[in-house]
Amino acid sequence: MNGWMRRAMVELRFWVCLGFCLILALIALMGQLDRQQASGAHARLSMGKAAVQSVSRPVYRIWADYDDEARTVSGRMEVTLPADRPETWKEVYFHLYPNAFRRWQWGEHTKPKEPGYLDVSDIKVNGRKATSHIDGTVMRVKLPEPLAPGQSARIKMTYRLKLPKGGSRLNAFGQTAFLAQWYPMLAVKDEDGWHTEPYTTVGDPFYSQMSDFEVTFRVPEGYRVITSADDDLSHPVKGAVTLRQENMRDFAAVITKDYEVIQGAAGDVEVNLWYQKGMEREAKKLHQAAVSGMQFFGNLFGPYPYREVDVVLGETGYGIAGMEYPGLVTSIPKYPTREGERPAVNVVVHELAHQWWYAVVGNNQVKEPWLDEGLTTFSELLYMHDKMGEDQRDLLARAAEVSDEIHEKQGVTSVEPLYKYSDSIYGLMVYTRPAAMLWELMDEIGKEKVLEILQTYYDRYKFQVATTRDFIRVANEVAGKDLTSFFDRWLFFKENIKKAG
Ligand SMILES: [Zn+2]
Incomplete structure (x- = not known):
């Protein structure tokens, strides 16, 4: 999820720095860190009935x-x-x-x-x-x-x-x-x-x-049905439509009369961006970002296994700037910065990176939310760095310091169940600190090695559920050295970063 943008938007709109952290927007992160420091606080296949008995899903x-x-x-x-x-x-x-x-x-x-x-x-x-x-x-x-x-x-x-x-x-x-x-x-x-x-x-x-789905929607006249599966985009549904998708973790859908679509492709993957009237300007830019993001992550981590992905612009409730589902993500179209409104490229690429970290390589998002959000935030930052020329190293360093302070005060680490975090520290501990960790790992063992870790992790755990332990095991194996103390320090705060130098 990219859930904190909404709050960042509200904060910026009123030029008031109060409330919650985040993070995924650069500007929101800066605001948060300033605040914390200033206060001194802390395959699509057919599924015949005969096939049903033979699957393990x-x-x-x-x-x-x-x-x-x-x-x-x-x-x-x-x-x-x-x-x-x-x-x-x-x-x-x-x-x-x-x-x-x-x-x-x-x-x-x-x-x-x-x-x-x-x-x-x-x-x-x-x-x-x-x-x-x-x-x-x-x-x-x-x-x-x-x-x-x-x-x-x-x-x-x-x-x-x-x-x-x-x-x-x-x-x-x-x-x-x-x-x-x-x-x-x-x-x-x-x-x-x-x-x-x-x-x-x-x-x-x-x-x-991971499950197999066959879903039949019956809708009133004039509605389109956008789903996790490969959709027929040519026209609104006439009466009913049946969608099938194998090997998917969840099945989301949008039933609408309000949306238009821009179609494109990243290699073999269809990339559709759905937008409403008034979003035309952002829609074009965000569709380009979606295509380039899918290409970027596919090249970096391994192929996206489904035939299509849908990006649906719009706000889907309080606090939700963007949300990931297999084969379908949502994103706000734009957000305000001090320089004016910007298309929400970082939200779109963040949610798309979740296709790799969450949709394909699963994890228990309740028990270890950092595992998908940390890898996804790192992926988002890599895209923003390589494709958009944004360097957030200073901010990541400051995020590491502030999260150290939070740990010292509250005892909370980056590997905790959701219920252990308050709104105000969740993004920093679960999104940004793990992203900062992987950025530092690039400095220590090189970018190529870090990417090789992610590729190996993706390949080994695709369509399965991985844990923190699995990730560390892959990292040690690929790096060819024991990185356990590095991860202990960053994820479990076993040793203060500053002391460790
Ligand atoms: Zn996320």
Whole structure:
């Protein structure tokens, strides 16, 4: 996510330096550091039914009817659980993230204007009625009989999504619906057990696994459907459209009458930028940045594995300057600086870099948010340096000092779960410090080696979930020396940077 731009914008607009840090915009970072220091504080494939049983990933089949007047998406969903499991399951968990917007618990300033929710009913497992229990954004489904390893199960349910007005990410405005984390999402089960971590407004509280999707949207006349899958851009949907995508972590969609598209390509990858009236000037520049960003990251880290990516301009809720989903990202069109408004190139390339760090190489974004945000911020800074001529070394050095101070005062490191961070330090500890770390690593072992680390990490963990430990292991291996103390110092604050010289 690039969630703090909004606050930076508000701050700049009023020439007042108060509130929160960030970071991703250079100007916002400068403001933050000044403030901290001044205060002395601190493949697309067809998915026939026969194929469903043979895969090791969950398979989603979703029917989604959009009612623009009622602001609802409703229909049925089937999830086929993979048979390839090491243990017997007696229950299954789903995230119902839209329920965060039913009774908002995170303060008035972020509260949606009108609530949203996700109701689920009529759950059946292999044709047998199943009982469920919903606690906020988490639903537990008790399986009618235990599911042994090697056995698959098809869970069917009926759902009704009410879109919040002014929600974060999941949002409805004008003639547009942003569908983010909008369907019952199967929770991840790993060696730590079921991941049922609750929603929070700090960071991106989502963790999902590679799945196959087949989604049928039925929409009123005149609407376009932009999704994580490869979309047909030629005309608005006539009645219904079915989209298929294999090996994707999530499936986002935008249903709209408000958007126009600029099409292009980065090598074999189609790059589409969607914009609304009044955004024409930024749209052209941001489309160029998107194409060049996709090329840049593909050359640097390894090929983007999907055929298409969509960039959708617009604000998707309070505090969200941009957001990443597989195959689809959002970004504000521009942001104000002291020199005037600028197209939000850094937001677009940040969100696109997430295709490598989050969409393809997954990580638990709740448990170790630095791993995707740190690598993504570093990627963004590399682009801004190499392609836009921005040198942010001084700012990174200052960010390192300030994060040291924060650690000394609060004990918090860069490798903590989301819930450990307050809004005001999240960006600095999770985005900027790890980016500063990788920048320093370039000085220590050379840019080529750092890129080789990222290439190896990408290649080894694509379509999987990696951890901090995995990243450090790859770095040590590729560098040909033990960098553990370097990472201990930067990520875990085991030794103060200044003392370490
Ligand atoms: Zn991000």
